[in-house]
Every structure is written in structure tokens, then in C-alpha cells.
Amino acid sequence: MELRERLQAAVKEAMKAKQAERLSTLRMVTSAIKDREIAARGEGGEVGENDILALLGKMVKQRQESAKAYAAGARPELEAKELNEIAVINEFLPQQVTGADLEAAIAAAVAEAGASSIKDMGRVMAVLKAKYTGMMDFGAVGALIKAQLG
The missing domain is CATH 1.10.10.410 (Arc Repressor Mutant, subunit A)
Incomplete structure (x- = not known):
């Protein structure tokens, strides 16, 4: 199954299961992908799987930096939110090479x-x-x- 289809299926499942935080993160991801597609249209390009994977990786990195900042600022509730978003996004990334x-x-x-x-x-x-x-x-x-x- 293509990555976009997996994301759409996950959005539907989160809606049905009434998982508000997961749904919010998935919608944020799909919105970022749509933004990238709109930008690519203006440049005459197309957004492929590798572009989406790079975007997801960037989103994870941003959330890791935010979580560190929240941890340093003694904001555990915001740190937990960022870590939960990372977990949801990581579901759609391939296993990391280490x-x-x-x-x-x-x-x-x-x-x-x-x-x-x-x-x-x-x-x-x-x-x-x-x-x-x-x-x-x-x-x-x-x-x-x-x-x-x-």
C-alpha cells in the first residue's frame, strides 16, 4: 500500500476510534504533504514517496528539538505531546539504519x-x-x- 493510502486509512481509523491526539497528528502530516504538493505544482514538479519520507523525517526532527526544549523548560506535558507526535509519525517511516x-x-x-x-x-x-x-x-x-x- 502506498504511503498516502496508509496515511488516509490511519486518519479514518483514528476518527472511528475517536483518538483525538492521533487524529490531530495525522491531519497535521497530511496537511504538510498537501502544502508540499501545492508548492511543487508551482514549480512544475511532483511529490513522490521519497519527498514524503524526507518531509516526515524533518517533522520528526523538529519535534525532537521541541521536546528537548520543553524538557529543559520543565514543561513535561508539552514534551509528552511532542513525543506522542513523534511516535505517530514514526509509524510511517521505514526502519532506521543503525x-x-x-x-x-x-x-x-x-x-x-x-x-x-x-x-x-x-x-x-x-x-x-x-x-x-x-x-x-x-x-x-x-x-x-x-x-x-x-
Whole structure:
């Protein structure tokens, strides 16, 4: 089932089950996707699965930062809300690549891009983003790429 269809089905299920918080998060996600589609129409492009996965990953990252800020500000109720939203969004993201698999993926991308120095980091990132969109935290991956190239 396509990601958009899974989201729509989840919205319907949340409505039927009267899960207000889950429904709110799912509607926020679908709204963000529609906003992206409208912006892409103006540019003559189309929003694909990888674009949606990247958007979901960005939304998770934003909520993680907000949760940290709320925790630092002693606002546990708002932190819990952000963490609940992260859990709902993560249901639609593929499993994250971590540990040895992450190291192997980076090594393969370095080899595929023919990278030999830090100057080639952009090419390595492009290879990884093409294959692992939504499956990696590319902010953290940058440091690992530098370690392998440096």
C-alpha cells in the first residue's frame, strides 16, 4: 500500500476510534504533504514517496528539538505531546539504519561515489539520500562520512 493510502486509512481509523491526539497528528502530516504538493505544482514538479519520507523525517526532527526544549523548560506535558507526535509519525517511516548496517551503507556509498577526500562528501550524501531517504539521520551521518574520508 502506498504511503498516502496508509496515511488516509490511519486518519479514518483514528476518527472511528475517536483518538483525538492521533487524529490531530495525522491531519497535521497530511496537511504538510498537501502544502508540499501545492508548492511543487508551482514549480512544475511532483511529490513522490521519497519527498514524503524526507518531509516526515524533518517533522520528526523538529519535534525532537521541541521536546528537548520543553524538557529543559520543565514543561513535561508539552514534551509528552511532542513525543506522542513523534511516535505517530514514526509509524510511517521505514526502519532506521543503525550500527554496523549504517557503517556498511556509508562505506558502500563512498565506494560508489569514488570519494577520496572530504571534498567528495556531497557526492556521498547524494548517493545515500537516493537510497536511504527517511531511513537515516543525515545530520549524524555527515560526521561518520567525514570520519571515513578524513
